[in-house]
Every structure is written in C-alpha cells, then in structure tokens.
Amino acid sequence: MELLVLLVVFSLVPAMTYAGVTGKIIGKVTDKETGEALPGANVVIEGSSLGAATTVQGGFIILNVPPGTMSIKASFIGYRDVVFNEVLVHPDLTTEVNFELPTEAIEVESIAITATRPLINKNTTNTTRIKTAEEIEALPVRGFRSIMSLESGVTSVGGRIYVRGGRREEIATYIDGVYQNNPTTGRASGDISNNAIQEVVFQAGGFNAEYGFANSGVVQTITKSGGAKYSLSGEVITDEFLSKSDKTLGTYSYGYNVYNLSLGGPIPSLMDGKIKFYLGAERRFLQDANPSNFAYQKLLLDENGNPLDAQGNPITTAVNDSTGKFVKWDTENAFPGKDGAYKSYQWDEQGIWPDKSSLQWLWNGNITFDFNPIVVRIGGNSQRDNQRLLAGFAPGADYQNTTDGAGVGFSLWNSVNNPKQVSWRDSYHLKVTHTLGSNTFYTAQVNYFRDKFTRSSVMFGDSFWNVGDAVDIGPLGTEGDGITNPYITQNGSKPILDQRSANLFAAFGTQPGLYWKEDWQFWGVKADLTHQAGTTHEIKAGLEYRYNTYKNYAIGGYGAADLHSLAQSLAQVGPDLTAEQAYQVRFVDNFGYDVFGNESGNLGRNDAKNPVIAAFYLQDKIELEDLVMNFGLRYDYFDPAYDGIADVEHVKYELTDQRVYDLKEENFVKNDPWTTISPRLGFSFPVTDRTVFHAQYGKFVQTPELNRLYTSTLNYAWSLQSGNFFTMRNPNLDPVRTTAYEVGFRQQLGTNSALDITAYYKEIRDHIRLVNLDFATPVPYAIYQNQDYGTVKGLALSYTLRRTSRISANLNYTLQWAAGTGSDANTFFNIAWQQGIFPTYVAPLDFDQRHVGTVNIDLRTTKDDVVPEVGLNVLFTFGSGLAFTPVRKQTEVLGGTSGYFPIGQVGSSYGPWVTQMDLKLDKTLTMAGIRFNAYVWAVNVLDFLNANWVYPGTGEPDNDGYFDTEAGQTFLRTWGENGRELYNFLLRNPNMVGPPRQIRLGLRFDM
Template identity: 35%
Template sequence: MHKWILIAILCILFPVAAMAQTGKIAGKVTDRETGEPLIGANVVIEGTDRGAATNINGEYVILNVPIGKVTLVSSYIGYQQITIRDILIKSNETTSTDFRLPSEAFKVGEVEIIAEKPLVDKNVTNSKSTVTQEEIENLPVRGVENIAALQAGTVSQDGDLHVRGSRGDMTGYIVDGVNVNDPVYGGRSLTVINNAIAEVNFQAGGYSAEFGGANGGLISTTTRTGSRKYQFGLEAYTDSWGTPGEENFLGSYNYGLSQYVMTAAGPLVGPVRFFVAGQNTFQRTPAQYRDPMDLANKYDMALRSTAAHAVLAPEEQAKVGIFDPRLGSAAKKVDFTYPGGLIYNNAQEAYALNGNLTIDLNPINIRVGGTYGYSTVRDGDYTVGTTNPVPVDGPVQRGYQVGRTAYFDQTAQQWFYNTGENISYGNQHRALQTESENYSANLKMTHLLSQNTFYEIFVNYFGNFNLAMDPYHQHDLFAYGDSAANSPLGYEFRGDGIGPLPIELFGDQYEVYGSPARGYAYQKDRYSSISAKLNFVHQIGRTHEIKLGGEASQYDVRQFDITPFTLRSFVRNNPDATDGQIAVSSRTNNYGYNEWGIPVDDGANGPKKPVFASVYALDKIELEDLIINVGLRWDFIDTDTKEFVDPNKIKFDEEGLISQKDDNLKDVEASSTFSPRLGFSFPVTDQTVFYAQYGKFVQQSRLRDVYLGSAISANNIRGGYAIQNPVGYGLRPETTIQYDFGFRQQIGENLAFDIGAFYKDIRDQIQQQQIPAASGAQHRAYFAWINGDFATTSGLSLKIDLRRTERIQASIDYTYADARGTGSAPSSAFRALWLSPTETPYLPKYTTSLDFDQTHRGALNIDYRFSNNDGPEIGGMHPFENLGLNMLFTFNSGHPYTLVDENSYDNRRQPVEVLNESRTPWNFQLDARLDKTVTIASLDFNFYVWVVNLLDTRNVTDVFIQSGSASDDGYLSTTTGNQLVQAYEAYGSVYSDLYREYYYQTNVMNAPLYGPPRQVRLGLRIDF
C-alpha cells in the first residue's frame, strides 16, 4: 500500500531525483588601472539575492551555487559595474572568477563579458571530467553509463562498466548528491531520463571523503531544476521507419525502437518552481547482427516424428516459416526460414518519470522530488539449439556441446545429421516475462546561516521490485508442474514427470509447442531503503572550506525464488511433507517471504535489514599556488547476516534445514573502517597545473553475494553441488588503495591536455572456494564465496580538449592500462575447483591479465556546428545556420581469453596455453548525429538523424574459445567432427555446409559475439 501512496504523491508533485548538488564561486575584485584590491565590493548572482562582499584582500566566496550557467555582477562605489555571463558551475568544484573594475572617471560604457568554460581547472586534485547538458544533447549516445564509458579510464564490456581494472559492481552512482547504487545486484538503482540531465560528472578515482561505497569510479549525475520562465520540450526518435525483417536504408534493420520524452519546467506559485520529465521506450528486439536464414529446399532431411502435436501454433508458423510435412505435405525437404534482425517475442518496454519542486524561502531552500520507473521484458530466444554454452574465464566466452551425430537413411539413401539438441523455435510465444519497478521520494533542505556557513539535510526513500514468471501460469506455482494445466498449451510430460516430451522433426529434437523458452523458474525480489544525510559547510576566509557530514541507510531486502516444476510432483508423492521439506526439495530461496512466497517480517525467514553508515570530515585548502584536499572517512557496515560456527561441520534440523541454534550460527561482526584521502594541486601558472592524489576506499560486496535462504542453502551444502554462483558466509568489505598523479596544460587560447598516471591495488575481492567437510559431518564439501582475490592496475590516461574554434569543438580520451589479478569474476576459479580430484583443492596465487583488460581504449568526438545567422548567405537567408554534425569514433584493443583443447567440452575444457594469453581483435566504431534547428514563431524544431555504427563495422567482441573465432565454433575441426565428415564421403561436404549455415545463422548470431550493427534513427525535438 505504501508504494501506491508514494506514486500518488509523485503524480501530485511532479517530482524526480531531488537533492541537486552545488558548487562554489571564488575570486578577487581589483582596480583595473592599479591592480589594488577593492574592499567591500559586491558580487551578486544575477536574478537572485545570493552574493558576497570582498574582504580586505579583495577576495570573495559564494557558497551553495546551483550547477549550470550563472551570471555574476560586481559593483563598487566609484567604479563601473561589470557583468560576466555564462559562468559554468560544476558540482563540488570551485569556479574562479575575477573582476577588474574600471573607475567611473574613465567612461567605457556598459561592460559585459561572456565567460568561457575553463580548459585548466587548478582546483581539481584528481582525474575528473564533466559533460554538460549541451554536450549531452549533441552526442550520438544516450544514457549515463554510455556517456561515462567515453571518458578516460573506463572499459565497457559485456554490459558492465569497469573503471581502471575494477570489477563491474565496483562503480558508484550518485544522483543529486545521494548514493543510488543497487545494493543487491550492483549498478544504478533508479532511472534517470536523458533529457532531465543537467550534468554528468565522472571521477576515475581520488574522490573526496564525502563519497564512499565505490571502489572503482564515481559517476555523479545532476538533474535539471525549475526555471524562472516556463519551458516545455517534446522529443521522439525511432528506427521503425523500415520494414521489419528486411534490410532498409544503408543496409540497416528495423529493430522496433522508439522513444518519446516530455519535459516541462517553470514557476508555480510564489517561490515554488517545478521540473518534470516523462519517458516511454519500446524496442521490439535487441539490436544484434542477425542475418536472415533460409534453408528452404536446400537439404534433404529425414522425417522421423511420431509426436501428435505441431512444433508451432498455426498463427506462429506463418511468422517464422517452419514448414512441417505432418501438416499435409509429403515433401522431405526442410523448409526453414527466419528473417534477419529479429527475435520473436523479445520485446521490452519501459516508462520513467522524473521531477522535482524547489521552494526558495531565503535563507531556507527546500527541494522535494522523486522518480518512478517500470519495465517489462519478454525473454524470447533466437537460438535453434539449446546448448547453453557454459562460460569459461568470463561471462560470454562461448563453447559448444560435443555429442552431435550423423546417420544414413537407408530408405532415402541420403546422409543426414542430427544435433541431438532441443530446438526452441516452438516456444517463443511462451517466453519468460520479467517485470521491474523502482520508485523513490526525497527531500533536501538547505539553510544558509551566514554568507560563509550553511548546512543541508537529506532524506531519501527508495524501493525496487522485480518479478520473473511464466506468462501463462504466472503466480500459480502448482500449475507449472500440472500436466492438466499444461495440456491445453500442447505441453506433454515425460513418464518421469520431470520434463516435456520432445518431438523429432527432420532428424532433430524440438521442444513441443507451448513449453517455456527459458525454463520453469518463478522469482521475485523486493528491496527498499530509507536514508538520511547531513552536511555542514563553513568557509574560513578565502583559504579553508571545512565540510563535515554523515550518512546512514537501512535496507529491507526480500527474495523468493523457486523451481515450481518439481513442486507439484513432490507434494503429490509426499503428502505429509512439512513446509521446510517442500522448500528444500524445490530449492526454494526465500527470505522476507515464507516457503510459499507470502511476505513475512520476522523469524528465520524474515527480511534482511543491513545498515550502512558513514561519517566524514574534509578541508579544502585553497592557496594561491597550492590546493590541498584532505579528508578522513569512517564506514560502518552491518550486513545483518550469519556465518557458521564451524563451516566444516554444519548442523541441520529435523526438516533438513540449516539449524538456527547458537551452536551452529553466529552473527557476522559489523565492519568498521577508516579511509584517509589526500589530494594536491600545484598551479605553476594559470595554464599549467600538476596534481597528485592518494586514497583508501572500501566497499561491501553485492548483497546478492551474502544472502541465501535456509532451504536452498541446506540443499546446496548437503548435496555438495558444484554451484557456480553461491554465496559467502561472513564476507568482509573489499579494499582499494589508489594513487593518481598528472598535469594539465593549456596551449594557446583554445587547446588543453590532461595527462595522468595511476596505480590501483585491490584486496579482499570475492573468490570461489570449496569448503571441505569434516569427519562425521552431515554434508559434503560445498562451494562458497570467500575474500581471496586481488588485483593491481596501472596505466596512463590522456585527455585533449579543443574549445569551439571556427565552428569545431573536439575532445580525445585515451587510456593505456594493464589490469592484472587472480580472478576476473568471483566464479573465475569454478572450473579449477570442480575438476579438482580432492575436496581440498589448491588454488595457486598468481596474476594474469583480467578478462576485461583492454590495453588501449579511446574516444574521439568532433562537433562541427553553425551558430545562429552563421554560414554562407543565400537570398538573404543562412541555410546552414543551426546545423550541426557530431561524429564519435571509439576504438579499443581486444580483451584476453584462453584457448582450450577443441576436443574437450563443457566444464572439463582443458587450456592449451597460459591463462588469458590470447586476445580478441581490435574494435573500431563510428557513430554520427546530424541535426538542424528551425525556429517557427516561438517553437524550435530540431530535426536529427542518428546513426549507430555508421560504417557497419562487424566488430568481434567475443570468440569461441575452442577456435578463437566468432564465426566458427570449432566443432568440425574436432576429432569427432572430422570423423563424421570423412565417414560419409560424398555427403561429408553436405554435412559441413549444413552445419555451418544452420548453426552459425542461429547460435552464433544469437550470442553477443559482435558489437552493435548499423542502426538509423530519425528524431525530432521541439522546445518552446
């Protein structure tokens, strides 16, 4: 009920992520002729009552300035007023702005200066980059993560963002000054609409003591706020202008992508202003390379089907094009077609709402806001075969399944192949349905006690709910394993009652029409948090900015995950079974819910309520030729979980559950860590700055890594199963020590570069281990996470900025890095443990290149833009005015992988080289956005064409580890595959051709082995 009350409040208040961050302005006011300081001169932010008076040295400081562009006005008795416009304020940074006032004795007329974005900022003591709202609008990418991925120090791979050798879950996210990390799964927990972003600030390391919980990098987003005048915006773009399944303009496909955005801002009543943004996104199928497949009448196939029902529903046959001879034709040729660029029943749709209200009651400012996001996804599958390759040394390195056979049909006197795999085209309409919902409400109050002192109070509530289920049976858990409930869907059980009866068609096994494409799981999780934060800021003179603060968050985490397919048969065969016994047999993972998925608030199945708290103190010392950032942070982490008294001899109760008694379980002790941070900046001149930084950072692993229900824990431990993603009992926080140094240099008026070096040492990372069982234990050796992995990363970064000159603005970000460690992911040691001949395997501690180590990575962005009334004049008009072209060229060297013996398979694959010795190919991609703004009356129409991968470069991002190729799984080169080809003489080439076409067009193109294909999107934005 609380969720719907919250949503109602959001609808009334039009809120989004509140708590916007602020910056500071500092400078000096002097006499233009003599250079003497002017004491008591006024400096005011135009349109507000915020300002300051200069001290005896002519210095002033204005605190708590909202980010974005502001106008400063300086005045003094006997001197002419000077106005400086478009001063860019960045979050948590000091913007230096000096005034040289002319005497009234020298009449020079009104003085107005347009400020430019500084190329070298002497006040920044670490690697930091800021992308403004204007730059975001012009880029041919959207989304906070995609923007951050362009910055030096980052690696975007397999959907994760790695910063300077850190794992993907170590990146921190801040929205308007508040931590919005997803504590359970990692990543960002709420939806920020691209049109609502005012600034994205990325720090690859060395951030101040105010921020924690992020051992990698920190991505800080500031959202827009209400304006003094009404502003409205509408935007829509789509790639759905061509025919689905067919090549369109420039050889691109229609992936059914469309997005619609609305923004509004302005005054409400008196001092109240509002901002709101809403967004809807729909995509019919993910954008991946999928060439059309057409095997019609190419190969003779044996017809050996005895099943009584069709592979596809009749209405689906016309879409996919599988011709089934049992439906009336006596033909024995396969007639199998699948259009390009499509996955049926794989659509996803999302809605988002961001908004806020600001109330300026000087000296108190109040901001209230919130977010709401909802998405639904159908998990249809493109692949024909259900090999489900097990990853090796990384999440998407693909293998294959040995066991394909061939046979010779004596009647037809033809050779045919048989994969022996289940074919999944027949179940796309019953694809897994996933729904996700997140919502937040927040409040910030700022009280300006004096010109040099203010404090801030933040309160934030966040909630998240995820649900995955069969779209037909939904919440009816018993129906998943009920033959009567499945019969109308054409789903027939095997005799053992644990799976469907496959049918054979053309010599291949097909799953029957109606069976789920992604298994039979039912899962839901819900987690929420309430947090509060206090900041106190005091400026002492021009030199010291003292900042003290603290933050505390408590979470409520609930999970229910069951295998419902076996539930009904177990209950039927064991009518007297207890709830606990049923939960163990069904591998139920539940906390915050009972064994049947009903919420509970206490007891052994109660929710987890971890507490994260911190206190920090920092001093920013700003001298004329030295800037020092010094701080200390204290982190307190209580995960609210238990560990075993004796992990080698675990006790169980009469239901088979883990005993909850004190002689078996004990509370995990809360961690307490102090983290010093120290940064220096040495401005040699106003165009040359050296900087250095040291910092210690701590971060708790994902809560998903420490929480598991009692029933599934008992099942895993007693069975001694090789669980690839277990949990850890008593995991400590991970620790990072980082050093960062470099220098910034401006060249001329419009060019500057920043070159830096970094070193990072990461300890206590999560690693998989096998815990042996003691003599007399009621269980076998089991798998668990421990603190064991470590990594070191070193490298160089280069950033070059060209301020807009003769219509051109450009930037280059490049990183050279060497990321090495003992494990790229927690499960990296899984196969070594699983293949170990003993229950106490030895894992050697040596470092190799990490899976996501890309030695070279960079981005070149060029923006060529005509301003208003710019360009050649034709017939009294400027046809090229407000026309712009933004080109983004990204590149990276390949990442490591390990070649394995082509004749080994599954989890028994044997490497044939040193771990991660091979590398995938280099990647190159060019994206572009061409736009033209036309003003009609008071409306600005911005028409644009956005092309992803303009050159349609088919970049190899991952390979099959048997072959080192993205187009060949290596099977035909194996002993088995080669024997089959040789055995059938004249038909061997037919086998090879059919295998390559059939398997490559389905399985290979389904795997994320390639980067994005070319996509042409048309868009329109209207501002008024």
C-alpha cells in the first residue's frame, strides 16, 4: 500500500529535477554611482543558455546552474557591461554575485572582475566542505575517499573511513548524482580518476531531506563536462625509477604506475556547438596494491629454488622428482632434530609484497545536448579490477583485503596461490532537464548501476572443482576421465614443498578454501521539482525508486583433499547420494545461482533477491536577508521482497527428493515492508557580516546491509542439520536509526581567513549485532538482530587561510567520543561462539579516536616571480590511537583469537599515536599553448611507522606477547630461533601498519 502511494505521488508531480548536482546564483544589479537598482538588466552565464532579468528591486536568481568555474555578465542599456570571472558554483548551495554598473563612456569595453571565493557561506546550515579541481590537483592524495578523509569529523584508518563515529556503511556516495553504494555491504563501490573530477562536496551529517540511505555522511563527486572549447589533458605517474630490491632515498619502487587521458569540447557540426562531450580513461597497475611499512621478509633461495641457511648453504637433500624440482627439504637440518641442532634461514627484505597486485581500468564520460529550454545529458562511469588478495597472516584485527577461508600459510612460499578477485562496476544515467520559466525547472533521470565480483583460485578460476583432479590422490579425477591434473601433481597432493615449517605454513600449492561470486544491480528512477517562490522560498519535492537484483554463490572447504573428496562423491552419485548433496556438505550458499554455480531463475526461495527501495521528500529553503532555514520531511520505504522466518528459535527442515536438506514452508511468514518519516531542520543566521551561527536537527534511517538479510535455504538447513556452531543472516532485520544534532558558528578573521567550530551529538539505535539463540532447536546458533546502541559526541574545528603572500592553508581538528555496545555486526563473534555474556553498556568503539587532525599548507609562486609557477603542497596528518580491549597475552597464530581473556574494560586501552607527512613539489611550464606540470609526490616522507591496529595482548602491531607465555616458551624449545623467525613473519601482517615512504614522479599536460 505504501509503495502504491509513492507511485501515485510520482504521477501527480508533473516536473522534477535530480537533486544535489546543481547550484543557484543570486544577486543584485545597481548603478555604481547612485546605488539605485537597475530593473530589467540582463545577467547571463557566458557560454551557456542560462540567465535572468533583474526585478524591479534589481535582484536576479539563476536556477539549475551546473557546478564549476564560470564567467557571469551583467548588461543594461546606457551602462558598461561588467563580467565576473572565476565565479565558483557548488551543488545545493547559493552563490551571491552583486554587480555595480558604471554609466557608459567613450570606452565601451566590458569591465572584467575576478570573483573572490567567500570565506563564509551563510547559506549552509550544516557542515559542508568543498574541494575544487584546482585544489585537488595540488594535493598529495588521489581519490575522493582520500580527499574526504582530510576533513574534520572523519576518522581514516587502513583505508577505512568513519564519519562522526558512525560505522563504515553509513556514508552515501554519489557520482554525478547517481548512488554508488553497494547495498550488500552498504559501502562505496569503485572510484573515479582525479583528472575527471570537477569537485568533491562532503557533508558530515545534517544533510537535507533530499539525501537518504546514509546516517553519517554524504560525499558527492561531480565529474567534468565538455566546454565551449576543446580540451585535452593527460597524466603519467610512476615510481619505476627506483629499485624494487635495493633501497634508494630510503625507499623502494612498489610498482606504482598510473596513466590517464581525457578529451572534451563541442561537436561543432551539430547544433552550432550546443552538443558537448567529455571522455576520460585511466589505467592503474600497482604491483603492490597496498604498500606496507612492514617490508616483505624474503627467504633467500639458490638457483634450484632451495632456501639458504645463515652461511649461504642450501637446506635440502636435493631429492628431485621427474620434473627436476626438489620435493622435500632435509628436515633434520631445516628444523631441530633429535640432537636439537638446526640451521636458521637466511632472510632479505624488499618493499613489494609478492602476488598482491592490482590492475584497474576506469572510464567515464558524458554528452550534453542543449536544446534550450530542454537539456539532455547521457553519462556514466565504469571500472574493471583484477587484483590479488593477501592471505595467510595472523588476523590480529579486522583488516581488509584478506580472503575468507584462505587459511594460514600462503604468505611465505605459497603467495603464488594468493586468491584473485575480478570485479566489474558500471554506472550509467540519462537525465532530461526542462526549464519551465525563470523560477521553475525539472529533471527526470533514469540510472543503472551494477557491481559484481568473482573471488577464486588464481590457478583454477571458475573451475574450482578441478582442484581435486589428480589420479594419485584417488581413483578418479573430478571429471571422471582418469587423467592426472598436472597442477595437483606438483602443487597439491605431491607438493613441491611438503614441510609445514614449524607447523605454521601450508604446503606450496595449497589452494584458497573459498569460491565466491556476487552480482548486484539496480534500475532506478529519481526525479525532483524545484520552484523558486519569490526571492525567499526555494521549494523542492522529489522521489526515488530503485529495483534491485542480488545474486550470490559461495562454496567453502575445497582444498585439494576436500574437493577431491567432493569429486569422489560426484563420481559415486547414486540412490544414496546426489550431486546437490555433495555440494551442500561444502556449505554452498546460493541464490540466483543453482548449487553448481550456474545462473538460474527457477530456484523457488533461492531465486535472486529483488528488494525495492523508494523515498519521497519535500523541502523548503527559506533565504532571508539575515536568516536561512531548511525545513524538510523524508519518507523512506524498503521492501526486502522475501518472506521472514516466523520463529528463528524453532526452525524446521526436511530431506527433499534430491536428498538435500531444505527449510520447511511452515517456517515462513510474509515480511511487511517498513516505512518511516524523518524530519530535517537547519538554520543559519548572521550575527554580523563576519559571524554566522548555524544549527541542525534531523532523523536519519538506512537499510541494513543486504548480506545480513539473505541466505540460501539450503545453507540454513544444512547448518542446522550439521549440529555445529554457525551464524545466520536474518530477513527480519529493521532499519538503523540515528538522531543527530549540531550547532556551531563560522567567524571570518581579518580579510583572508575564517574559523568554523561545530559541536555535534548523535544517538544511534537498532544497529546490527550477532546474538546467540541459546534455546534454539534443533541446535543453538547465532543470528543477526537489531540490538546495538551507540552515542557519539564531538567538536570539529576548521581553519581556512585564503592565499596570502603565495600561501594558503587548511587546518582541521576533531575531538570525539564514539561509544556503543558494538563496533560492527561481528564484534561479539567470539562471545557468540563461546556462548558468553554480551555487554549491555556503551564503551569506546574500535574506531574511537579521541584526537584527529590535518594541516595542509600550499605555497605557490606566480608567473611574475623570480622562480615562476612552482608549488609545494605539504599535508600533515595526525591522530591518537584507536581503542581496544586489553587481553591476556596469547598466540594470534596458533588457534586464532577465539579464547581472548579480557584483563580490562571494553575499549579501555588505546594504541599509539600516528603521524604522517606527504608532500607534492611541482613546476608548471607552458609551451606552444600546452601547459605542462611536472611534480614529485612523496608519501610518508618521514617514514613514520604508524599502527593501523594492534594486538590486544600488547598494544603493538607486530608482537602478540606469545613468547612471554609458558606456551610460547614451549614453542621456542621445540622450533628454536628459526621457529621464532617464522612466527614473527606471520605476525607482521602488512595491513597492521600504514604505508612506507614512497616517492613518485608525475607529468601532467593540459591544452
């Protein structure tokens, strides 16, 4: 019923615009000598069809202005024209430009004035930060995420971003107005080339009613469009001038290579240049996708591949198979024998971690048809990734880029089998804008987004069943043809390396234990209507509808032996065993795909999931001389389009005709859609011409991550039947709700600087956590439920210095307390596994960072200086350590973290402070009308070792304290110093620390 109401409203709204990608220009035209208003004066944006005529009071309003830098001209009969150049317009904001026209004299040329960006924008009622293309080019960072992480209120650690104490999934990302988050995780998907960015607009809470699906922040990236003149630009960045094996300037080459090219302009033969286009592409090849300040400890080998001892002698008996490669080491020499003697390995280091590369292609483009008063824009962006994923380290913390089910041991001599992940992302839109008059316009937009990936063995890819295809480990290969798989002969059952060194490393050739593919896409319609009522009310009404399709397939436990047993099972399919059952015992989780991984649309409850997301909002922005108010209401609708479980503590299953276990139909009950109404209020009012106060209140909701809702009924039933502890998703989840408040003021200091101070508070309810069902039948298990709660309070300071004597600066600082009953949905997995007691009080969250700040200083000479057009941009970031719970020292390698024994309160300890300095030194030179910019870009130039996470037993990123325990001493007595070296190798998870010093050279051209 609620969705029907939305569709009726859709049909009643005759004209709508796509919110968040255009701005507004207001101002007044007066006589320079008398100050009298000039009614009927013409104000136009040069190179476009946008403009307005002044009212009787001399005022004008231009709506639907695309963001960017532009020239605005005012003209009136009997007066000289005045042109303001370099006027900056931002989405959702109002730019004020006032003209004073002199009377016409003998000289009739236009008067050109360079506009100055205001230090204080009285029209913003929340915290809004903007980076323009010029500012982005100067910064020593790349990507909109890195740009956003520089702002106050943001915590960034190990590539993860948290805004004002919210979880990672609470940030909405838009590119050209199209939602870019993958709802299965709630996080942003993909990237855009720096060269293609016009500006990045970041809102840290308090956003208007037109924005939803986010409880903490919104980041909007606007890409460049074609202009009245042709433009061509390109860029090359590399660190290949350095050595990959020997340090130069205190660093290595990490195989960093980025190339991009873009072209834009009019198509002159069509409509007199009213059709404009922009195309851009970027290729990134990173041999180490995420360089770490833990250098890779390389085991030295001889020419035959044998490891060397400390004296340079090979540690091997040189037993060869028919291929001529060694099969087995001399364990009497490699490890302590009966007499206790051993030989230690010989190690070296290099910067690049092997088999952790990334190859990315990015494209974006748009074409605009200006049929004034109708404008049509077709655009989009795409990305293709092929990356290798880190595997086989002590977890220590919930770090990213680690494969599920990979197991210990890939890192030393088996990194060649690090899993691969191939990803596809596509985002396209068609937008039609129609200006009905000087005060009303609408736009309707259709958009399509797709995000899919496949994670698999680098050797076998989608043919994961071939992992067990070897004659010598059973009577049949997986294909039943009796043919030996040569990969398994060398890398599986008869590995090149048999010895599991100190019981820490898997044999060479061990395959990752998970095959996983996911495909999510949506078709969406979003439309809004904007009407300027008089000079004070800007009224917007809009709606959005998205139809999603979500498919998932995962199968685990298919190492060489395991999947071979699956192969044997398949070869023995008969009345007592089916192929489906053979896959089910590997905990296959499938919907939208059958149990074998084939796309299928006839799977009943295991068909692809099609949740529906919709919203409607109404908003009024009132702009008075001394007061700006934003009032809005937002209506959100979510239909999971999947029946819920009537009683999660008493789920029943049965054995089907295919001899697989499935849930009984009696378990299911219709899952009603949820709806909610969220008010948003914002105020901004000047106390003086240099002081502006602002305040905001709002309620925000967002859908739970879809990977917490949906699972295969076969997986659910088999997990119940197996009798083991397991976790299960829950289709009954409710939305996460946040109530947010903020108040602050902006103060201009002198003529060139300003200070913004904002205090904020948030209360978060119904966050998702893992909860034990201790009395569930037939077996207890854990399920996701809406039970977490949190509060956040903080103070954000931002200082801006406009360029003065060649220097500009931005300083940001945040003081924050982020507390809650859980940091993410899986915070209490260990408690659930051990059926312990869950905390019921708020405590510092894992990403609670008390102090965080950035200092960015840009020094730039002009064309007329002795050393012309040289720039130096220095970025200094700092922050206190993250919270963690101190525990009794134990191993993080042998047996994992399931037995943590806390010795302090939850979140009562903090890691070490982190500091980093990046810089970019550039020189601009113009030749034959082409602007060249050459630069040196240094990351972590002081080479600080910064901990992203720490082991909770010690508070250190490379020591778990295990060797201080009796069990650790026993390990050392068994394996000696060689065992210590191998153990420490596994502790030095490269994601535990930040980046090392990196030096890159770049060259950019624009014409």
